[in-house]
Amino acid sequence: MSQYQAVKGTKDVFPDEAVQWQLVEGVVRRLAGLYAFGEVRTPVFEYTELFQRGIGATTDIVGKEMFSFLPDPQGRSLTLRPEMTAGVMRAALQRNLLSQAPLHKLFYISDLFRKERPQAGRQRQFTQFGAELLGASSPAAVAEVLSFMMGVFDALGLTGLRLRINTLGDLEDRARYRDALRAYFLPFADELDESSKERLEKNPLRILDSKNPALKELIAAAPRLFDFVKAEGVAEFEEVLSLLRDRGVSYEVDHLLVRGLDYYCHTAFEVTSSELGAQDAIGGGGRYDGLARELGGGKDMPAVGFAVGMERLLIAMEKQGLLEGLKPVGPKVFVVVQQLELSGHAMQVAFQLRRAGISTELDLAGRSMKAQMREANRLGAAYALFIGQTEFESGQYGLKNLVSSEQSTFTLDSITEILREPLLCG
Numbered sequence: 114m115s116q117y118q119a120v121k122g123t124k125d126v127f128p129d130e131a132v133q134w135q136l137v138e139g140v141v142r143r144l145a146g147l148y149a150f151g152e153v154r155t156p157v158f159e160y161t162e163l164f165q166r167g168i169g170a171t172t173d174i175v176g177k178e179m180f181s182f183l184p185d186p187q188g189r190s191l192t193l194r195p196e197m198t199a200g201v202m203r204a205a206l207q208r209n210l211l212s213q214a215p216l217h218k219l220f221y222i223s224d225l226f227r228k229e230r231p232q233a234g235r236q237r238q239f240t241q242f243g244a245e246l247l248g249a250s251s252p253a254a255v256a257e258v259l260s261f262m263m264g265v266f267d268a269l270g271l272t273g274l275r276l277r278i279n280t281l282g283d284l285e286d287r288a289r290y291r292d293a294l295r296a297y298f299l300p301f302a303d304e305l306d307e308s309s310k311e312r313l314e315k316n317p318l319r320i321l322d323s324k325n326p327a328l329k330e331l332i333a334a335a336p337r338l339f340d341f342v343k344a345e346g347v348a349e350f351e352e353v354l355s356l357l358r359d360r361g362v363s364y365e366v367d368h369l370l371v372r373g374l375d376y377y378c379h380t381a382f383e384v385t386s387s388e389l390g391a392q393d394a395i396g397g398g399g400r401y402d403g404l405a406r407e408l409g410g411g412k413d414m415p416a417v418g419f420a421v422g423m424e425r426l427l428i429a430m431e432k433q434g435l436l437e438g439l440k441p442v443g444p445k446v447f448v449v450v451q452q453l454e455l456s457g458h459a460m461q462v463a464f465q466l467r468r469a470g471i472s473t474e475l476d477l478a479g480r481s482m483k484a485q486m487r488e489a490n491r492l493g494a495a496y497a498l499f500i501g502q503t504e505f506e507s508g509q510y511g512l513k514n515l516v517s518s519e520q521s522t523f524t525l526d527s528i529t530e531i532l533r534e535p536l537l538c539g
């Protein structure tokens with residue numbers, strides 16, 4: 114064993130587990146295609162200020178969870194991205210995307226980094242898939258991203274999910290609400306825990322996110338943001354809900370839902386899974402029209418998006434037996450050689466088969482025929498192709514179906530014809 118271990122809160126993934134990731138990624142990509150979202154990839158690190166501005170200085174992410182570093186003593190601080198939205202918006206503004214087309218539908222599958230205390234479903238490097246729809250935040254746009262997200266869960270067969278949804282109003286509504294909330298909590302300041310006390314000054318909305326059971330009743334009786342939302346905002350929210358009903362998406366309106374990030378406005382949502390423990394949030398999102406201005410874009414940009422945690426999604430799928438029996442696909446053919454001197458020829462045979470799009474494995478370690486057969490079975494190969502001196506000289510090879518055990522002799526060209534699969538590229 115190496116003296117080095119993977120860093121706490123990070124994970125290695127080998128082929129037998131990678132197939133689970135590929136299953137989910139495949140569905141995400143398929144649904145993204147159906148909903149016409151194009152893939153966006155942004156750098157893994159950005160200037161630290163981007164996240165300070167884009168996520169908000171009072172959030173836990175910026176306050177204590179960022180992996181930041183100085184590239185050199187004079188350099189500007191950099192940070193490993195803790196979420197995707199700020200980077201995508203930065204990229205969109207930098208490219209001036211909206212001047213090229215009025216609407217952009219982007220999706221991603223990306224690694225993120227947060228200095229959190231690792232536990233089940235909470236890592237320091239984790240992966241999210243998500244989408245950002247830029248240029249529109251109409252009820253239809255909100256329903257579009259929500260349908261995409263819920264569509265992925267549906268396609269994967271995941272059940273036991275709860276979609277909670279709320280409206281946060283506009284900036285003005287939130288400012289009035291913030292004042293009301295501060296006035297409400299102030300007389301109870303002594304009963305608040307340390308982090309809530311801090312939030313009381315900086316951002317009292319975040320007290321509502323507290324998981325502290327001692328504060329539950331106090332929070333439940335607090336004024337509701339919904340009562341501060343103007344009539345237009347309420348009407349828009351109703352429209353979103355009606356579109357979701359039309360599309361058969363079930364939801365629960367939860368006026369206590371306030372997302373931790375500062376740039377959200379109007380619709381916000383969160384999905385939890387009954388299969389997860391303390392960390393039961395599987396995804397969330399909402400509208401963030403104010404982010405572009407916050408990042409120096411000069412004005413608001415209508416925008417709505419979501420992000421789903423892949424690790425938690427996989428934990429929930431595992432609990433529901435949705436990953437059972439999933440294993441890497443073995444090669445179609447295993448080339449078995451009788452003696453070492455034929456291994457050069459075996460490589461040529463494998464090369465021809467691979468060129469025809471037939472996945473082929475062969476012995477690379479000079480093992481006995483028996484060991485090669487064992488390996489072919491272990492890998493789940495469909496056929497074994499035998500090469501001995503006679504086969505080499507006659508050009509007629511034995512092909513054995515490893516499931517039915519039937520065996521016949523063919524030329525290599527015939528075998529290629531029989532097993533040929535269209536090659537995707539090349």
Ligand code: AMP
Pocket residue numbers: 196227229234235236237238239240241394395396397398420421422423424425426
């Ligand atoms: P957020 O960006 O905080 O809204 O998170 C969106 C989703 O990402 C959550 O619902 C989780 O599924 C996932 N997530 C967030 N933080 C972590 C983490 N540290 N480890 C694993 N998954 C996470």
